[in-house]
Amino acid sequence: MGFSKEEISDKANYCLGCKVKMCRKGCPLENDITQFIAYIKEEKYEEAYHTLCETTVLSPICGRICPHKSQCEGSCVRGIKGESVSIGNLEAYVGDLAIENGYQIPKFSEEKKNKKVAVIGGGPAGLTAAANLARHGYDVTIYEKYDKLGGILRHGIPEFRLGKDILDKQIEKILELGIKVKSGVALGKDYSLEDLEKKYDAILLAFGANISSKMGILGEDLQGVYGGNELLEKNTHPDYTNKKVAVIGGGNVAMDTSRTIKRLGAKEVTVIYRRAEKQMPAEKKEIEDAKEEGINFLFQTNLVKVMGKEKVEKIECIKTELVKKEGETREVPVDVVGSNFELPMDYVVMAVGSKVEEKIVNLLELELTSRGNIKIDENYMTSKKKIFAAGDLSGTKATVAWASRSGREASNAIMQYLEN
Ligand SMILES: Cc1cc2nc3c(=O)[nH]c(=O)nc-3n(C[C@H](O)[C@H](O)[C@H](O)COP(=O)(O)OP(=O)(O)OC[C@H]3O[C@@H](n4cnc5c(N)ncnc54)[C@H](O)[C@@H]3O)c2cc1C
Structure with missing residues (x-):
């Protein structure tokens, strides 16, 4: 550093x-x-x-x-x-x-356990779980859809915040614990849960929740409306030269997409957030860095609709006021009637939350929570025996450390399950 x-x-x-x-x-x-x-x-x-x-x-x-x-x-x-x-x-x-x-990650046990575990997804939750299991002597294989492990650390957080050289080296250190990797293969496409159930004593699902949520407003399906998670994950962007871009949201994804888009040459990038600046979930430093890099901010502003014939031409917004409501821990943004205004815009990027990929969870036939996450019990087990889940897909607080903790605890639960 x-x-x-x-x-x-x-x-x-x-x-x-x-x-x-x-x-x-x-x-x-x-x-x-x-x-x-x-x-x-x-x-x-x-x-x-x-x-x-x-x-x-x-x-x-x-x-x-x-x-x-x-x-x-x-x-x-x-x-x-x-x-x-x-x-x-x-x-x-x-x-x-x-x-x-070259300091090594110490093992917890030198004894080899004769049990095989598959971990699906090589992000913070999967890597932590696999490391914990390997350190206790289990035979672990990570299955990852991309060629390289890392999850959002690789396909999300931009290079200017986390260098991929550091990530590569840390993953190498984790894999030195004796973890096997099958990369470039996706659950639900190249193999099924049943295939894995035949080969492994336990399976941990840790494939994240990186599909951008939608707002359900008019014009959201116009050309030029994107999801922030997808733009960063796939790293395929339109040409932003001389374009105005609105990024909706106030968290990490909003900060990383707005800064990335500005660096890719957009003329004007405006972050639109419905609450006040002090309520933004993004780190203060990220917000300050974004401001320094020339990102505009519209606080206490809500997106009402996206307008255009086929593609985005302008957006309609409304101002909000923050109101104390009974039962709510923080003030709630309420639209100020008659405060609507329009802004010319070329692209709109949604960064208002993310969810699990529906196509895959439907295939797995597992019980879900009301928010669409994979439902787990207090032992991290899903509705199917020997199938566990951890990280963002199980609805943990979406930060690296929380996903990692969930991977650690789920792997401890797997070990308990395997030894009883
Ligand atoms: C843009 C962005 C910025 C962020 N910034 C921060 C930050 O600064 N600090 C912080 O603490 N948190 C940050 N977060 C949140 C944090 O990155 C996540 O909470 C964390 O990565 C979740 O870990 P995970 O292992 O559950 O999932 P992921 O990191 O999403 O990893 C899931 C893995 O599963 C793989 N996968 C997906 N589908 C399949 C499949 N079908 N078969 C096989 N593999 C599959 C994926 O390719 C991926 O490698 C950010 C998130 C985003 C999107």
Whole structure:
């Protein structure tokens, strides 16, 4: 991450090493943050890495792209009166050193278990689950539809936020645990769940939920309306030269698509968000970076309809006011009657949420939740015996650390199932 040893030492020494570890509580993976930082203070970097490895195999990635301000750093005691400890920078530093110096991810058991597990999807949930199972001696195979593993870390988060060299090297380190990979094959196309059930003792579904949700408004089917997830995943874009683009939403996908589109040469990119700036789910830093790069923002504004003959020509928006409503934890945006206005536009990109691919879940014949996610019980098992699910497709909070935690817990549940 470009910090010198001295800078890292200063950042580590700023940590108070609290006895009650609030930062650990704030981390979805429950990393022992004060302990790994204590090792950095003593320049015991391999020990720091091994402390992190007790709970995560994604250090160089989480250190870079976790929403730290709402997770570990947001709970740091130092942050009450001033700046919190730079936990993300410290984690990435240790993760990078592990790559440079070849520190291994330790195994939990050297004993080989005679059980085979298939993991479908090589994103944060699948990678974490596969690593945990391999570290406990299980025979694991990841099935991935693309040629390379990584999930949204590869086919979503742009290079300017997460370098693919780091991702490649970390995946290599995870695979060194002895995980097999079958890439370029998709569940529901190249093989079925029944095929896998015949070959494996347990199956973990971790194929994500990366289909852009729609708003259900007029004009959404016009040419020139895209889903942000699909644009980033497939990396196929229209020519944005001299074009005006509206990106609807306030999360990571909205930030990454708007910044990518601006970098691809769009004349004007406007993010339209129905709530206030302080309510945006995207990290503050991402919003600031987007502003610096020239992205416009329209807060408390809702998209009403997209207009045009065949393709997008303009959009109609309405202003919103934030109203306190009983039973709601935060203020709710309500349209201000008569505040409608139009804007000329060439493209509209939807970044208002994402969901599981319907075609696949229908084929699997598994029970779903009311939100269309794969339903799991408290042991991460789906409605079919020996089929488990984890990550975004099971409706976890959609961040890398939460998906990874869900992969870890699901793999622990699989081990319990296999040993009983
Ligand atoms: C643009 C964008 C930016 C984001 N930015 C951040 C961020 O900065 N910080 C953060 O913490 N979170 C971020 N997130 C959220 C985070 O990336 C996800 O929550 C996380 O990747 C989910 O992990 P997963 O393993 O469940 O699914 P995924 O990462 O989606 O991985 C699923 C894998 O399954 C594979 N797959 C799909 N279908 C099949 C099939 N039929 N057969 C075989 N394989 C299949 C996919 O190719 C993929 O490799 C972002 C998400 C997006 C879309």
